[in-house]
Amino acid sequence: MQTALSLETIRKDFPILQRKVRENKLLVYLDNASTSQKPIQVIDAINDYYKNQNANIHRAVYALAEEATEAYENTRTKIAKFLNVQKREEIIFVRGTTEAINLVAYSWGRQNVNKGDIIVTTEYEHHSNIVPWQLLTKERGAKLEYIGVDDNGELILDQLDSYLETGKVKLVTFSQMSNVLGTITNTDEIIKRCKKVGVKTLIDGAQSVPHMKVDLSKLECDFFAFSAHKMLGPTGVGVLWVRKEVLETMQPFHGGGDMIREVHKYETTWNDLPYKFEAGTPNIADVIGFSAAIDYLNKIGMDNIRNHEIELTKYALDKMSKVKGITIYGPKDIAKRGGVISFNFHDVHPHDVATIIDKDGVAVRSGHHCAQVLMERLDVAATNRASFYVYNTKQEIDALIGSLNKVAELFKL
Amino acid sequence: MTGDPIYTEMIIEYSKHPSNFGEIENPDISQHDSNPLCGDSIDLQIKINENKVSDIKFKGKGCSICIACTSVLTELVKGKDLDEVKKIEKNDVLGELGLEHLIRTSPVRIKCALLSLKALKYGIYSYFIEKMKDEKSAGNLKEEATNLY
Numbered sequence: 001m002q003t004a005l006s007l008e009t010i011r012k013d014f015p016i017l018q019r020k021v022r023e024n025k026l027l028v029y030l031d032n033a034s035t036s037q038k039p040i041q042v043i044d045a046i047n048d049y050y051k052n053q054n055a056n057i058h059r060a061v062y063a064l065a066e067e068a069t070e071a072y073e074n075t076r077t078k079i080a081k082f083l084n085v086q087k088r089e090e091i092i093f094v095r096g097t098t099e100a101i102n103l104v105a106y107s108w109g110r111q112n113v114n115k116g117d118i119i120v121t122t123e124y125e126h127h128s129n130i131v132p133w134q135l136l137t138k139e140r141g142a143k144l145e146y147i148g149v150d151d152n153g154e155l156i157l158d159q160l161d162s163y164l165e166t167g168k169v170k171l172v173t174f175s176q177m178s179n180v181l182g183t184i185t186n187t188d189e190i191i192k193r194c195k196k197v198g199v200k201t202l203i204d205g206a207q208s209v210p211h212m213k214v215d216l217s218k219l220e221c222d223f224f225a226f227s228a229h230k231m232l233g234p235t236g237v238g239v240l241w242v243r244k245e246v247l248e249t250m251q252p253f254h255g256g257g258d259m260i261r262e263v264h265k266y267e268t269t270w271n272d273l274p275y276k277f278e279a280g281t282p283n284i285a286d287v288i289g290f291s292a293a294i295d296y297l298n299k300i301g302m303d304n305i306r307n308h309e310i311e312l313t314k315y316a317l318d319k320m321s322k323v324k325g326i327t328i329y330g331p332k333d334i335a336k337r338g339g340v341i342s343f344n345f346h347d348v349h350p351h352d353v354a355t356i357i358d359k360d361g362v363a364v365r366s367g368h369h370c371a372q373v374l375m376e377r378l379d380v381a382a383t384n385r386a387s388f389y390v391y392n393t394k395q396e397i398d399a400l401i402g403s404l405n406k407v408a409e410l411f412k413l
Numbered sequence: 414m415t416g417d418p419i420y421t422e423m424i425i426e427y428s429k430h431p432s433n434f435g436e437i438e439n440p441d442i443s444q445h446d447s448n449p450l451c452g453d454s455i456d457l458q459i460k461i462n463e464n465k466v467s468d469i470k471f472k473g474k475g476c477s478i479c480i481a482c483t484s485v486l487t488e489l490v491k492g493k494d495l496d497e498v499k500k501i502e503k504n505d506v507l508g509e510l511g512l513e514h515l516i517r518t519s520p521v522r523i524k525c526a527l528l529s530l531k532a533l534k535y536g537i538y539s540y541f542i543e544k545m546k547d548e549k550s551a552g553n554l555k556e557e558a559t560n561l562y
Contacts, residue, residue, distance in 0.1 A: 347429075348477070349451075349475065349476035349477060349479075350451075350476075351451045351453075351476040351478075351522070351525065352420070352428075352476045352477045352478070355419065355519075355522060356417075356420060359417075366451070367450075367451060367452070368452060381452045381454075381474055382451065382452050410417070410420050410425065411425060412425070
């Protein structure tokens, strides 16, 4: 990796990568699209907060509370800078991508989506970008439509045009990178077409932000959501970014402490942005842990991370395609995909594959990946998925290939 | 991979060539069950004659463990008296394939192995309750099915 840090140094920062699993096998962790491992810097930051700073934020005047508030709010500023956002009040802390999308569906959706309106999503969405819209459209008498996926694993954008032509579309919501196929969405093109007819856009960045540079000052979407735990940070923290002009029109999601200005018996006025959308005591420790994760990513550099993953993905695709009986899904063009490779063996159930290779300490995901709509489109019950991150090595991919060859041998493929 | 505790020759063979795979016309018991975790899904069909299982078939999609265990279960059950079938336990199925260790070693995969036994217990329970109106014969089968894994 062309960076100030060598791969060897990076791996030493992740205590879990030193452990053995099953029969004394070194862990080969290839389920990063599900959640990433955490460097010691993140673990220490959370520990340090509980040991030295633990206090509730935004309220008390004593020293601890001041320090905790500062650490929490500094993270907001850091994230704004990370995404090139000028207005830090556009950054809302939530539990994760799922909560972020639900917030938009509940708050913005119920105010703006009415009978006969259309919400457009895609066939390669995670359930978290489908189910909230099913709930909303059913409640409002609106319709949910899907942009299809072609045989190369890319979106069929002509279908977007036909939905937009109806004049009824209120929102187009899509993932910037498919969590199953690894396809990188042609985000600029979708947003351009939507803006031309005044339709709002939401981007699910859960798979993209951890792996490539995202500049929100250039993307002209209206909502953007992602999670900390897929980018070296802790679970239970995520971010919703909303363009200020839109955020200012939105009613609160949750009511409670911290989101209010004044509460009287029958009337309440709201706190300023972003606090209006952060009811209750937030996940302070993990937000502070997230701050350390962003420092770590910045130290390596997002472009270096992307390049490292391109190299690993190329290497893996080349070797995997030579394994007997294997089918690999998603775009062939490396520029169009992230470090996520879904595959199946002819006639071998993905759970059998995962169990066999788990014995060698290789962790891949098997199942529907919370993308059952896509599984239907691919006409499979499930797939196996290997996904890479900053600490993975070519030797680990070799270990995966060795285990996959065992599967082929065992099932006589 | 010789000596693999799960993927024995027998399991691979059963998964490629399952026993009693197919459908029965006018079955007396039709029971569907699925495993939400991995998407294993099976349909058991049974024909009863004079309180005996005169025929049993299954269809479904599943991993090799699920298909092998279902095959073995259908072989165990075919031709047997319902009173005997009711008594079939986990290890009767697992033992045939040397998979008893899954109970200890794999809380995830044991669900694949026992899905068909669960469906069988539910199916016989419903047969006694709904068709025969015989609560006594149905006994604890529903609880046994629910608590199987």
